[in-house]
Amino acid sequence: MLETLIGTWWAWVILGFALGVLEVLVPGFIFLGFAIGAVVTGILVGVGIPAGLPALVLIFAVVSVAAWLVLRRTMGVREGQVKIWSRDINDNP
Numbered sequence: 001m002l003e004t005l006i007g008t009w010w011a012w013v014i015l016g017f018a019l020g021v022l023e024v025l026v027p028g029f030i031f032l033g034f035a036i037g038a039v040v041t042g043i044l045v046g047v048g049i050p051a052g053l054p055a056l057v058l059i060f061a062v063v064s065v066a067a068w069l070v071l072r073r074t075m076g077v078r079e080g081q082v083k084i085w086s087r088d089i090n091d092n093p
Helices: 002-006 011-026 033-049 051-076
Strands: none
Touching: 002 011, 011 033, 033 051
């Protein structure tokens, strides 16, 4: 039954959306990469890519790591990037 469930496109998409909700609850761009990997895997299964369980897990892992690395590079904190406040909100202009 598990192999049948993993072979359906909607199971991967639901997993992706669940991981996306988890990312909203626990921010940090950790679960978002896995969510993107699950949705892309679901799309590939929906298109009809003939892959078994090991190949789907490999596709999910590779796409998730690639998405996570892209997110870290584009959205992550840059080294030396610090916000310095020059005035307080309560100071009179």
